[in-house]
Amino acid sequence: MGFNTPTPIQAEAIPIILAGHDLIACAQTGTGKTAAYLLPILHNISNLHSPKINTLILAPTRELAQQIDQQIQGLAYFTGTTSMAIFGGGDGMVYEQQRRGIQHSANILIATPGRFLAHLASGILKLDTLQHLILDEADRMLDMGFQDDIMRIIGNLPKKRQTLLFSATMPGRIRNLAKSILHEPQQVSLAISQPAVGIDQQIYKVHDSQKTPLIRMLLKDSNYGSIIIFAGTKEKVKEVYKALRALKIEVEAFHSDLKQAEREEILLNFKNRKVRVLVGTDVLSRGIDVEGVDLVINYDAPGDPEDYIHRIGRTARAATTGTAITLINERDQRKLMNIEKMIERPVPEKELPAELGEAPVFRKPGTFSEGNRRGGRNNNPNKKHKSGHKPAGEAITLQNAEASAQAPKAEHTHDKNNRRWKGKRKPKAGPKGQGPSAP
Numbered sequence: 001m002g003f004n005t006p007t008p009i010q011a012e013a014i015p016i017i018l019a020g021h022d023l024i025a026c027a028q029t030g031t032g033k034t035a036a037y038l039l040p041i042l043h044n045i046s047n048l049h050s051p052k053i054n055t056l057i058l059a060p061t062r063e064l065a066q067q068i069d070q071q072i073q074g075l076a077y078f079t080g081t082t083s084m085a086i087f088g089g090g091d092g093m094v095y096e097q098q099r100r101g102i103q104h105s106a107n108i109l110i111a112t113p114g115r116f117l118a119h120l121a122s123g124i125l126k127l128d129t130l131q132h133l134i135l136d137e138a139d140r141m142l143d144m145g146f147q148d149d150i151m152r153i154i155g156n157l158p159k160k161r162q163t164l165l166f167s168a169t170m171p172g173r174i175r176n177l178a179k180s181i182l183h184e185p186q187q188v189s190l191a192i193s194q195p196a197v198g199i200d201q202q203i204y205k206v207h208d209s210q211k212t213p214l215i216r217m218l219l220k221d222s223n224y225g226s227i228i229i230f231a232g233t234k235e236k237v238k239e240v241y242k243a244l245r246a247l248k249i250e251v252e253a254f255h256s257d258l259k260q261a262e263r264e265e266i267l268l269n270f271k272n273r274k275v276r277v278l279v280g281t282d283v284l285s286r287g288i289d290v291e292g293v294d295l296v297i298n299y300d301a302p303g304d305p306e307d308y309i310h311r312i313g314r315t316a317r318a319a320t321t322g323t324a325i326t327l328i329n330e331r332d333q334r335k336l337m338n339i340e341k342m343i344e345r346p347v348p349e350k351e352l353p354a355e356l357g358e359a360p361v362f363r364k365p366g367t368f369s370e371g372n373r374r375g376g377r378n379n380n381p382n383k384k385h386k387s388g389h390k391p392a393g394e395a396i397t398l399q400n401a402e403a404s405a406q407a408p409k410a411e412h413t414h415d416k417n418n419r420r421w422k423g424k425r426k427p428k429a430g431p432k433g434q435g436p437s438a439p
Contacts (some may be wrong), residue, residue: 007032012188014040022163022185024178026170031190033166034071037134042072044132045107046079053102053125055132056157057110058150060140061283062087062260063267065110068136072108086111086119089260099124113141113149120156131161133181138167139174139306147177154181169306194343195309198316200323203336203347205359211299211327212243213356218325219249219277224295226270229279230311232300240299241279254280285310291317298326301335305342325350330362 006014009027016023017040027033045054059065062085069085076083084101086109102109102124109116119125133154135141141150163182167174170189178185195201206214219227231237234255241253252266252275269275271290278284279299285307293315302308308326315322326347328336340346352359 003035007036008190009033009188010036010039012190013037016186016188017041017162017164018043020162022182023188024165024167024175024182024185025188026167027188027190031196033168034068034136035075037136037164037166038068038072038075041108041132041134042076042079042081045081046076050129051107052105052129053107053109053127054130055108055134056116056127056130056153057108057134057136058113058116058141058153059110059136060112060144060146062089062112063263063283064137065112066264068110072110081108082106083108083110086115088112088115088118089263094260113146113153116153117149120153125156127157130158132164133157133161134164134166136166138165138177139169139171142173142177147173150177151180168310195312195324196316198321199312200321201312201343201347202323202325202350203328204325204350204352205328205362206352207357207360208329210352210356210359212240214327214352215244215297215299216247216249217353217356218295218297222295224323225276226273226290226293227277227295227297228284228293228314229277229297229299230285230302231279231281232302234281236300237279237281244277244279249277250275251277251279254278254284256281256283282307282311285314290314292320293317294322296322296324298324301326301328301332301339303335305335305339308339309342330360333362 009025009031013023013025013036017037025033025036041055048054057065057068059068065085065087069083072081072083082104084098084106086098086102098115098119099122102119105126111119135150141147163185165174165178165182165185204214215229218224229240231240234257237253237255241251244251252270254263254266258266266275266278267290270278282302296312296315298308298311302311312324315324326336326339336347
């Protein structure tokens with residue numbers, strides 16, 4: 001298949017897996033993590049010659065489950081090992097195909113947690129022969145709220161098994177999960193939260209109105225072939241898609257409102273170079289392995305610096321090179337600071353083309369415009385809240401201050417029900433319906 005040299009994660013993980021140890025592995029995206037666990041598992045299965053379920057791989061998305069299944073088919077072509085991808089989003093026919101695959105005891109099941117639980121509840125799954133459990137993109141599964149589903153699934157698996165946990169990041173909750181499901185695991189950690197060295201990272205400082213014209217210029221005046229554009233929400237994905245479509249750019253939108261068949265067709269067309277530009281949310285940043293992506297554009301800067309790593313990791317995969325451009329508006333300054341802190345270096349800034357107008361000049365985060373007092377925007381003395389009242393404790397205007405200084409100090413008075421209480425605290429009220437109680 002043309003593999004001559006293992007990647008670092010493969011070189012370290014494969015011997016551990018072959019030795020039968022549990023493993024917790026963390027490495028940057030695009031470094032060959034999938035093959036790192038598939039190759040030794042396929043080796044073990046080929047030596048057993050058993051037609052029963054041997055391995056369960058849990059993945060966060062249907063696209064990743066399908067991709068792993070395709071990789072198994074390629075790697076296991078001459079071994080006789082069988083596999084079945086189990087995921088939601090299809091019709092009754094898809095569910096029936098999955099059920100038949102389970103009943104015929106595919107050696108490897110690749111599943112999203114929700115759909116696997118549905119088959120588990122039906123009673124057709126026999127997992128007593130299972131020897132390997134693999135959690136791929138474990139951090140993403142926790143981000144998507146699958147932890148309870150994962151624990152329910154594990155509760156139905158044999159206690160004696162090999163468990164492998166692969167993740168692109170290693171936050172505390174992943175370590176806690178590993179402690180609860182792994183037995184004396186070996187650990188492999190390579191370049192956590194660092195983008196591939198082959199990525200040319202760039203930023204443009206822009207106003208929102210300059211984003212789409214800039215993308216048009218980038219796509220028109222370059223030789224970029226396959227391009228992925230990341231937007232923050234599916235609504236923004238649709239908006240960017242419409243804007244680029246109006247410019248006669250070969251583009252497709254990828255979001256959760258699409259049917260499974262539509263998503264598959266879009267991905268296939270993108271992989272086959274029938275579509276040049278793919279616009280999507282962060283669902284595209286993990287598990288979508290498309291070779292030859294030349295350019296990644298962050299139309300909206302990601303809120304989490306980890307998501308930045310995953311997004312730009314769609315290019316420069318498998319020791320290739322690529323370009324990642326992030327569009328930064330004034331609201332994104334803090335996000336940029338967090339990204340640069342994580343990658344431990346500044347992202348080079350490119351000059352905005354003159355025909356797009358002047359680039360914005362940003363204030364440093366934590367500073368305020370001239371005339372503002374410490375405490376932020378609410379310290380504008382003449383600005384009212386939505387309720388129509390000025391915020392409590394705000395500074396008085398100069399005119400009021402002068403008037404206050406010149407006016408004689410008045411006695412503290414309280415006027416209620418035509419009574420005045422001067423120079424003393426108001427007496428306590430008596431019983432209901434009566435006047436103040438006597439001192």
